[in-house]
Amino acid sequence: MTTHKLLLLPGDGIGPEAMAEVGKIVAVLNGAGGDRFETEEALVGGAAIDAHGVPVADRDMDRALKADAVLFGAVGGPKWDGVAYEIRPEAGLLRLRKDMALFANLRPAICYPALAEASSLKRELVDGLDILILRELTGGVYFGIPKEIVDLGEGQKRGIDTQVYETYEIERIARAAFEAARTRKGKVTSMEKRNVMKTGVLWNEVVSRVGRDEYPDVRLEHMLADAGGMQLVRAPKQFDVIVTDNLFGDMLSDIAAMLTGSLGMLPSASLGAPDAATGKRRALYEPVHGSAPDIAGQGIANPIAMIASFAMMLRYSFALMREADALEAAIAAVLESGTRTGDIMAPGCRQVGTAEMGDAVAAEFARRLAA
Known part of the structure; x- marks a missing residue:
């Protein structure tokens, strides 16, 4: 049994809400008897500016460099519009990409x-x-x-x-x-x-x-x-x-x-070059959406891009193809059932919030892993 160490960087806006739903997926995996995942959280973006005066602290950058993979939420919002350009929330993400040498964004x-x-x-x-x-x-x-x-x-x-x-x-x-x-x-x-x-x-x-x-x-x-x-x-x-x-x-x-x-x-993966000795890549995974400060804290954000980013992590960082396929299939099945957050709501479907969508995907994922 292999243990993978993940650094979670929820960030700002809806980032923490969406990241919380990934915790449910991690719990399913850790209870399935296969590879295990240990997680720790750190600050990035506006949250890091508020706490440390910079969009990512040196010690958290060091954690990112040592992690097996990094899962990133979103950064920014009107609260930080007046900060200096060099320490704007987005500069935290740019530093992560640069210092981790993540040259390929998928x-x-x-x-x-x-x-x-x-x-x-x-x-x-x-x-x-x-x-x-x-x-x-x-x-x-x-x-x-x-x-x-x-x-x-x-x-x-x-x-x-x-x-x-x-x-x-x-x-x-x-x-x-x-x-x-x-x-x-x-x-x-x-x-x-x-x-x-x-x-x-x-x-x-x-x-x-x-x-x-x-x-x-x-x-x-x-x-x-x-x-x-x-x-x-x-x-x-x-x-x-x-x-x-x-x-x-x-x-x-x-x-x-x-x-x-x-x-x-939609998810994304940012990958570095394979290590010459181990073949491992530094990698950061993140949803394509931004911090959406207008809906932050309301429990209505769509967590699927974040969950799908975790599925990409399973595939590209850990070669857990069965688990990645099962998670992606779980997302498709939940959508096919008519479960929707507000941004993808359609006539005849059932509208849910962030947590309920996460619950539905986690339950379907667990079912598929056990099959």
Whole structure:
């Protein structure tokens, strides 16, 4: 029996409410007689600013580096709008990604059959949708230097963000995309803006070479990122694996998320490179939704994206495929039964709150594990 040590970072807004429902899933696993999970919590985001004056304390960063995996909630809210840019709540997440060297962000966009009507697109466009977006996470415009606002005098200022990519950064995310495609439908779509950006030219060149030389069995196509956004809302099922940079990945993954009916439904995984000695990866898992301060504390938030992020953890960090499959199937079964939180409510369904949705998924998960 293996024991896995998890660091839970609930964060702000609805983060703690959704994270509490993962505790029910952990309890089911710990009672099932297989691998066990030990958890500890720490502060991040606005909660950490209030307690420590920084969005993630050094000692909690050290805990994240030593954990077998990290589960993250959400950060931010109007309470912290006035803090300095360098210590804004989101800076805690950026530090986690950077210090843990989490270069590959995996964001699945899956439309559960029971929710096809909740999409903003017609059912036939999204029913059966299964896309995986790989976003490069530690380079690009979010981290490029210089990043500053310069006072030019006479009431004028200049804002500067620098888009920078090196060959190795593009190679490793490209390889991750091609490897993922080999386990799916065998197609990768690389998105950039080579028509106006030099980084896009390099991105296109490197991805093409990696695909040609190392993955000739995987079909590769290139698409300008703006055209890709249009195609995601026009004919999303044409895509299998999409690989793109940090900025475009941020935007395109949110577009893809809304195809499924709600941001509250989708998980994500952020992975580092395998350790040369052990093969283990540092990893952080988080729901795609934000902190939603407007509904925080009301017990109505949808916890499915958080629970599904834990399912990704079971799959990618611990290779517990049976358990991951059972948890994902439990989510689908609960939705098929008509159980809904308010964001995905439909006529004829039964509306529940955060805790009741968590209870339903945990009970179904337990049933499937025992079968």
